Amino acid sequence: MIVIIDRKLSEAEILQVNGFFKTGVSCFSTGNFFDNAKELTVPNNFHEEKLNYFLNFVVNFPHRKFNEKTFNEIYKYNEIKLFYYHKFRVFHNLKESFVFSEFLKSNFNDNEFVIYSDKKQLNDFFPENYKITIYKNKTNYGKTSKYLTFFKYAIFVFIRYFSGLFTRYNLKNVKHIFIENSKPIKLLNKNLNIKDNNVVFPYIYDKLNKDSIIFNVIDIPKFYKDLKFKKYLFVSSRKNVKTFFYEKAFINNFSFKAYKNIKKQINEINNTLTEIINNSQINNCEKAIINNLISLHKTTVFYLIRYESVKRFFAKNNFKTFTATDENGALTKGIVDAAKSAKIKTFGTQHGGIGKYTLSYILSKNDNLHEVIPDKTFVWGKYWKEFLISQGNYPSEKLQIVGQPRTDIIPVIKSKINTEKNIVLYASQPMSDLDYKKRAAVDILNVAKQKPDIKLIIKLHPFEYNGYDYYNKLIIKKNLKNVEISNDDLYLLIAKSKLVVNCFSTVGAEAAYFYKPLIIIDYKHEDLLKYINTKIAFGAYNFSDLNKLTVEIINNNLKPEKKDIDNFINNFAYKIDGKVSDRMLNTIYNG
Known part of the structure; x- marks a missing residue:
C-alpha cells in the first residue's frame, strides 16, 4: 500500500497518516503536507505529454462510438449537440486527475493507494484491479446558505425582469443584437474619465446605430458563494443604446411544457449514459468524462431552458445579426444556437489569448462547423487566425482580422x-x-x-x-x-x-x-x-x-x-x- 498526500491535512488526518507511517507504509507528498513523507513531483515533460493526450481525447470525444453510435448522436437534445456546452468544463474538471493518476500508475508497482486529494473523479482513472481509497477535504457549504442564495437569485431574476418592463423598447426596428455577458470593469472613456464599461466591447457600444440593442446576460451564480446585488445588474447607464435584460426574454417566452420535455430528455440521456458505463467495455477516460457529464445534468437543463426561451424570443422578432463574445462558452452558446435556429447571422469575438488549452476554440476535424461555431469570428491579428486554422481546425473564411477592440483608446x-x-x-x-x-x-x-x-x-x-x-x-x-x-x-x-x-x-x-x-x-x-x-x-x-x-x-x-x-x-x-x-x-x- 502507498499513501499519497496531495492537500493540506486536518489534525485527525495527520494522526491517521502517522498510523500508516508507523506500520511501515510508504508515504509521499506533493507539497509540505506531512513531515515524514517523501517528496512527490510530477515532471513538467510528463505533465505536458499527458495533458496533451487528454486534450486530444476530449476534443475528439464527441466522435467516439458507443454501441454503434457516436457520442454526439447519443448526447444531444433535438439537434443540439450538448457536449460542446461542457467541453471546456470537462477538460478543466478532469485534466489534473488524469495526469496525476497516470503518474501514480507509471511510477509505483503497487496497485493499492490511500490518497488525500481534492482532485475530481480521481478514482475513475484507475483500472478495476486497483484498490483506491480517496479522502477529500470535507467542505460543507450548508443547505441553508445554498437555498438562501437560490432564493436571492430568484429575486434577482424578477427584479431584472420588472426593471425591463419599465424600459420602453421598439423591437420592430431592431436589426442587430450585441451581447453583454460579463460584469463591467473600470475603463477609460474617450475623455479619459474612468467609467464602468464592458471589457470586450467598450468602444463599440458607444458607436452603435439606432437599430441596435444590447442583450444583457448574467450567468447563474455558484450557490456556495454569496450572491451580492450590484447596481449594474439592474440599471444600464448607457444613453446612446438601450439594454434588454435577458430575463425579460426568458420569462415572457418560458414554456413549462418545454421545461418538462427538456427534463424528460435529459433524464433519458443520463440513463443511456449510465447504461454505457455499466454495460459497455469503456476505458477509464471515457468513464470519467461520461460521469462528469452526468453530474452536470442540472446545468444542462438550465442551458436548454435558456436556449428554448431565447429561441422563441428571436422567432418573434426580425433580427438580422447577433454579435457575441465567449461565443463558444456555455453561458453564450445556447443563445448563439438559438440565433442560428432563427436564421440570424452570428458573429463571435476573440476576448482573450488563445492557446492549445483554450478548448472553446479547439475543434475536431470531424466537428460539424455549423453546430459548433458562429458564421464569422473576429480575431485580433494574423497569428490568431493562423493558430485557429492550423490548431483549432477553423476554416479561413470563418475568420476576419480586425485588431483588438479595447486598443481603440x-x-x-x-x-x-x-x-x-x-x-x-x-x-x-x-x-x-x-x-x-x-x-x-x-x-x-x-x-x-x-x-x-x-x-x-x-x-x-x-x-x-x-x-x-x-x-x-x-x-x-x-x-x-x-x-x-x-x-x-x-x-x-x-x-x-x-x-x-x-x-x-x-x-x-x-x-x-x-x-x-x-x-x-x-x-x-x-x-x-x-x-x-x-x-x-x-x-x-x-x-x-x-x-x-x-x-x-x-x-x-x-x-x-x-x-x-x-x-x-x-x-x-x-x-x-x-x-x-x-x-x-x-x-x-x-x-
Missing part, C-alpha cells in the same frame, strides 16, 4: 499619460493551480519588500471575486507599505508603469501595445502565450530571476527591442490605430 492615452519611473504593475489573474498563484504572489511581494523605493500596484482581474482579500492578507502579513491593490483601468495603469509583470494572460500583449518592459513569471518553463519566445518579455523562472530583472529594468539597464514589439503587434493585434470598432461594425452592419 490607446492612441488617446499615449498622447496624454506619462510613465512614472518607480511603478511596477503586477497583473493578477484567476488560476486553477492555486499553488502557482500563491508562489507568484509571494515572489512579487518579496521583490517589493526588498525594494522599498518601488511602488508595486496589483491589478486584479475582473473575475477575481475574492482577489482583494487574497492579496491584502499577504500584504498585511509582510507589513508592506509600498503595495497598492487597484481596480483602476488596466490601460491607465500600464501607461503609468515602468514595468509590467504577469504570469500568462493577455495583459502581456497589452503591455507590448504600450511598448512597456514585461516580465513573465514562468515557473514551469512553458511560455504558454509565447511572450518570451517572441522577445517582448523577459522570463523569470524563480524569485532570483524576478528580483534581478526588476532591478535592471527599473534602473534602465534592460528593455525589449522596439523592432521585436513592432513585429509582435503586427502579428497579434493587427493595428493600434483606434479603428478596430469601425472595422467590426462595418462588417456587421454592411455584411
Whole structure:
C-alpha cells in the first residue's frame, strides 16, 4: 500500500497518516503536507505529454462510438449537440486527475493507494484491479446558505425582469443584437474619465446605430458563494443604446411544457449514459468524462431552458445579426444556437489569448462547423487566425482580422499619460493551480519588500471575486507599505508603469501595445502565450530571476527591442490605430 498526500491535512488526518507511517507504509507528498513523507513531483515533460493526450481525447470525444453510435448522436437534445456546452468544463474538471493518476500508475508497482486529494473523479482513472481509497477535504457549504442564495437569485431574476418592463423598447426596428455577458470593469472613456464599461466591447457600444440593442446576460451564480446585488445588474447607464435584460426574454417566452420535455430528455440521456458505463467495455477516460457529464445534468437543463426561451424570443422578432463574445462558452452558446435556429447571422469575438488549452476554440476535424461555431469570428491579428486554422481546425473564411477592440483608446492615452519611473504593475489573474498563484504572489511581494523605493500596484482581474482579500492578507502579513491593490483601468495603469509583470494572460500583449518592459513569471518553463519566445518579455523562472530583472529594468539597464514589439503587434493585434470598432461594425452592419 502507498499513501499519497496531495492537500493540506486536518489534525485527525495527520494522526491517521502517522498510523500508516508507523506500520511501515510508504508515504509521499506533493507539497509540505506531512513531515515524514517523501517528496512527490510530477515532471513538467510528463505533465505536458499527458495533458496533451487528454486534450486530444476530449476534443475528439464527441466522435467516439458507443454501441454503434457516436457520442454526439447519443448526447444531444433535438439537434443540439450538448457536449460542446461542457467541453471546456470537462477538460478543466478532469485534466489534473488524469495526469496525476497516470503518474501514480507509471511510477509505483503497487496497485493499492490511500490518497488525500481534492482532485475530481480521481478514482475513475484507475483500472478495476486497483484498490483506491480517496479522502477529500470535507467542505460543507450548508443547505441553508445554498437555498438562501437560490432564493436571492430568484429575486434577482424578477427584479431584472420588472426593471425591463419599465424600459420602453421598439423591437420592430431592431436589426442587430450585441451581447453583454460579463460584469463591467473600470475603463477609460474617450475623455479619459474612468467609467464602468464592458471589457470586450467598450468602444463599440458607444458607436452603435439606432437599430441596435444590447442583450444583457448574467450567468447563474455558484450557490456556495454569496450572491451580492450590484447596481449594474439592474440599471444600464448607457444613453446612446438601450439594454434588454435577458430575463425579460426568458420569462415572457418560458414554456413549462418545454421545461418538462427538456427534463424528460435529459433524464433519458443520463440513463443511456449510465447504461454505457455499466454495460459497455469503456476505458477509464471515457468513464470519467461520461460521469462528469452526468453530474452536470442540472446545468444542462438550465442551458436548454435558456436556449428554448431565447429561441422563441428571436422567432418573434426580425433580427438580422447577433454579435457575441465567449461565443463558444456555455453561458453564450445556447443563445448563439438559438440565433442560428432563427436564421440570424452570428458573429463571435476573440476576448482573450488563445492557446492549445483554450478548448472553446479547439475543434475536431470531424466537428460539424455549423453546430459548433458562429458564421464569422473576429480575431485580433494574423497569428490568431493562423493558430485557429492550423490548431483549432477553423476554416479561413470563418475568420476576419480586425485588431483588438479595447486598443481603440490607446492612441488617446499615449498622447496624454506619462510613465512614472518607480511603478511596477503586477497583473493578477484567476488560476486553477492555486499553488502557482500563491508562489507568484509571494515572489512579487518579496521583490517589493526588498525594494522599498518601488511602488508595486496589483491589478486584479475582473473575475477575481475574492482577489482583494487574497492579496491584502499577504500584504498585511509582510507589513508592506509600498503595495497598492487597484481596480483602476488596466490601460491607465500600464501607461503609468515602468514595468509590467504577469504570469500568462493577455495583459502581456497589452503591455507590448504600450511598448512597456514585461516580465513573465514562468515557473514551469512553458511560455504558454509565447511572450518570451517572441522577445517582448523577459522570463523569470524563480524569485532570483524576478528580483534581478526588476532591478535592471527599473534602473534602465534592460528593455525589449522596439523592432521585436513592432513585429509582435503586427502579428497579434493587427493595428493600434483606434479603428478596430469601425472595422467590426462595418462588417456587421454592411455584411
